[in-house]
Amino acid sequence: MRIIGMDIHRVAAEVVSLLDGQLHRMGRIPMARDSLEAFARKELTHDDHVIVEATGNAAAVAEVLASHVDRVVIANPKQVRMIAHAKIKTDAIDAAVLAKLYSTGFLPEVWVPDERTLALRRQVARRTQLVRQRVRLKNLIQSILHSHLIPPCPHGNLVGISGRKWIAAQIVPADERAAIERHLAQIDLIESSLKVIEGEIAHEAMADPIxxxxxxxxxxxxxxxxxxxxxxxxxxxxxxxxxxxxxxxxxxxxxQSGEGPAxxxxxxxxxxxxxxxxxxxxxxxxxxxxxxxxxxxxxxxxxxxxxxxxxxxxxxxxxxxxxxxxxxxxxxxxxxxxxxxxxxxxxxxxxxxxxxxxxxxxxxxxxxxxxxxxxxxxxxxxxxxxxxxxxxxxxxxxxxxxxxxx
Structure with missing residues (x-):
């Protein structure tokens, strides 16, 4: 069995193989689907085990290589870093460390969810990002009002119907008024996107007993x-x-250390x-x-x-x-x-x-x-x-x- 360690980045991946205790560099591969497919068809066999660290594109790499090898393992990067911390660090060394840790059975693996669970994770993450953007824009509006000694909004929702009427009645300079209008327009776009994403999450929730x-x-x-x-x-x-x-x-x-309490x-x-x-x-x-x-x-x-x-x-x-x-x-x-x-x-x-x-x-x-x-x-x-x-x-x-x- 040959073990393939891949140190993947945004644009390229360094590949090292481990066979019978001997390491061999297999070169650098561009991080594109076509390049990975060509590398898998030419260099990999169905007996190989491929090891990659968990990154933003690790799931996509595993998906491309899964049909060409026996197993694709995604490693926990935090635990790998604690086990294999080194003074000299290169991409080739990192790939070799992944292969060696897997061969000795000390590689901390990451559970790879199915595509449906991954899609739900992405949707929830998108909603969270949109909510944070909306909060940031609300804070910008509040900071503009605060800088002109305007008291807090008496309504519960600053960007609701009552809140917007209250904002329109406040006296602020023309440039600040224009900035507030731009922020409100951006909030409207975010809320329309939120409605779409929450609708898709709701469709999933209706069919999911968990x-x-x-x-x-x-x-x-x-x-x-x-x-x-x-x-x-x-x-x-x-x-x-x-x-x-x-x-x-x-x-x-x-x-806790020695005989002392925890x-x-x-x-x-x-x-x-x-x-x-x-x-x-x-x-x-x-x-x-x-x-x-x-x-x-x-x-x-x-x-x-x-x-x-x-x-x-x-x-x-x-x-x-x-x-x-x-x-x-x-x-x-x-x-x-x-x-x-x-x-x-x-x-x-x-x-x-x-x-x-x-x-x-x-x-x-x-x-x-x-x-x-x-x-x-x-x-x-x-x-x-x-x-x-x-x-x-x-x-x-x-x-x-x-x-x-x-």
């Missing part, structure tokens, strides 16, 4: 559920819930940062919702502060998600009327026609008695959790043995 299951959690809407589902992929690759929390970077860092610090923030941010966003929504998770947030916030409580609740959500997806069950304290309203929102975003003459299950959320009944059930569970947690006792610290005189 996304619909995740939406049974409080604070988790279509976007959060889609982002987390795309990040997780196959839940079977995580042996236990702590592995999932670690993959999302929600596990605390640990420092010190736990901030979360590692390694892995899927976008999904981690979405879970933290959902945790803030959980803080305003009744139920055991809301009580958990308040219990941590009373001792450590709200920001630490939000991260702890996000980790709790990740642990619950692992159990839900592994056991194939919904969240036990879900509110059916609220869940039906979430599903109806997906249908409307996907462009399904509205029906004003027929009331579905989502209408139950508009009935005060029905809504109060469901809320009362989860509030009772919240009280039970609060009572249960109040009976816990902190483990006393072990006293150090006194020093013996010498």
């Amino acid at each position: 996304i619909r299951r995740l939406m049974t959690l409080p604070g988790v809407d279509m976007v959060v559920a889609s982002g987390v589902a795309a990040a997780i992929g196959d839940i079977r690759r995580f042996a236990d819930p702590t592995k999932l929390a670690s993959y999302l970077g929600l596990n605390p860092s640990v420092h 010190y736990h610090g901030r979360i590692t923030k390694q892995g899927r940062g976008q999904a981690r941010g979405m879970l933290v966003e959902a945790a803030w929504a959980v803080a305003r919702s009744p139920g055991p998770l809301g009580a958990f947030f308040q219990r941590i916030a009373s001792r450590r502060g709200k920001h630490i409580a939000a991260v702890a609740t996000a980790r709790k959500l990740a642990m619950i998600i692992w159990h839900m997806l592994t056991k194939g069950t919904d969240y036990i304290w879900m509110r059916p009327a609220l869940l039906a309203r979430k599903f109806r929102s997906i249908e409307l975003r996907a462009g399904l026609p509205t029906s004003h003459t027929k009331r579905g299950s989502a209408y139950d959320y508009n009935i005060p008695e029905k809504r109060a009944e469901e809320r009362g059930r989860v509030e009772a569970a919240e009280q039970e959790y609060t009572y249960f947690a109040s009976r816990w006792r902190a483990k006393p610290r072990a006293k150090k043995a006194p020093l013996q005189p010498t």
